[in-house]
Amino acid sequence: MKTKNMFFKGVNKSSGQASRLILVLAIIVLVAIVITYLIMRSVQAPPKPVDNTPTIPQPVYEQQLGDIKFIFEQARDMGNVLSGSQSRNPNWQKDIQTVERFIKVTVGAQNKGLTNIKESVWDLGNIVDSEAREFTPLQYTVDSWLPDPNLCGTLLKPEFEPTPCIKIYEVSKISKGLKIQVIANKKVGDEYPNDQKVSALVDLIVTQ
Numbered sequence: 585m586k587t588k589n590m591f592f593k594g595v596n597k598s599s600g601q602a603s604r605l606i607l608v609l610a611i612i613v614l615v616a617i618v619i620t621y622l623i624m625r626s627v628q629a630p631p632k633p634v635d636n637t638p639t640i641p642q643p644v645y646e647q648q649l650g651d652i653k654f655i656f657e658q659a660r661d662m663g664n665v666l667s668g669s670q671s672r673n674p675n676w677q678k679d680i681q682t683v684e685r686f687i688k689v690t691v692g693a694q695n696k697g698l699t700n701i702k703e704s705v706w707d708l709g710n711i712v713d714s715e716a717r718e719f720t721p722l723q724y725t726v727d728s729w730l731p732d733p734n735l736c737g738t739l740l741k742p743e744f745e746p747t748p749c750i751k752i753y754e755v756s757k758i759s760k761g762l763k764i765q766v767i768a769n770k771k772v773g774d775e776y777p778n779d780q781k782v783s784a785l786v787d788l789i790v791t792q
Contacts, residue, residue, distance in 0.1 A: 643787040649768040650782070651697030652706050655746050659762070659788040662686040662752075671728035680725060687711065687753045687790060688729070689764055692746025701740040705776045708736065709765030709783060711753045719759075721751040762788040 645656040664685055668677035680686075691708055695701050710718040729752060736749035755762070763785040769776035 644785070645787055645789075647766055647784040647786050648696065649706075649766065649784060650771045651695055651701060652740065652768045653694045653696050653746075654706075654766040654784070654786055655692040655694065656764075656786050656788065657690040657692050657746075657748060658688075659690070659764075659790045660688045661790050661792050662688055666726065666729050666752075668728070672730075672732060673728045677728045682754050684754060684756050686722075686726075687755050687762070687788075688750065689753065689788065690748050690750045691764065691766065691786065692748050693740060693766075694746040695740035695742050695744065698742055699774075700742070702776065703739050704737045704778075706737055706740070706749075706766075706768045708749050708751050709767050711755055711788070712763050712765065712785060713756070713759035714761030715759070717756065717759060719753045719755045721753055726752040762790060764788055 647654045662685070664682050666680040666686055668674060668679050671677040689708065689711070693706050708721065710720050712718050730750055734750060735747050736751070738747060740747060765783050766786055767781055767783045769778060770780040770782050772780060
């Protein structure tokens, strides 16, 4: 009987030691996992800071509407007087004045398609400033300061050099961030219906 009790005591002691060994091993494994996680996290690149800087739109000097590519060429501040002596008719043309300023704009139009684009399909519209104010092109009163013929809206042949369109505008002196509307009839099949137009804005660099 005494031998039997000693046997069970040995078994219990061995079982207790095994349990403690398993517990120690489990703790060691858990600690190793935690250490590995901390090391992995420390070597990871920190998250990039959120950039709240507002995106500044870049100027656009070219726009393509269908097969017609519009390219900004020149914008000249002509001051508040169009001098008759600098017109095409200096002998009789009188000066024209404004309380603001005259701006002369040249934009080229190029046919990027495969066939001719007929007349009156494209044109320049208004000048628009950063406050959405619009300034319409001057008409017959400034003809003497425009080329003759003026090529706005003329036929465009495929991949010829850009055809210049020149217009003069009366624009407020305080206006900034000037853009010009470029306009084209939308192509439907092989035609360009007058009642279907598309437009875009091209930035201007105004020089003296």
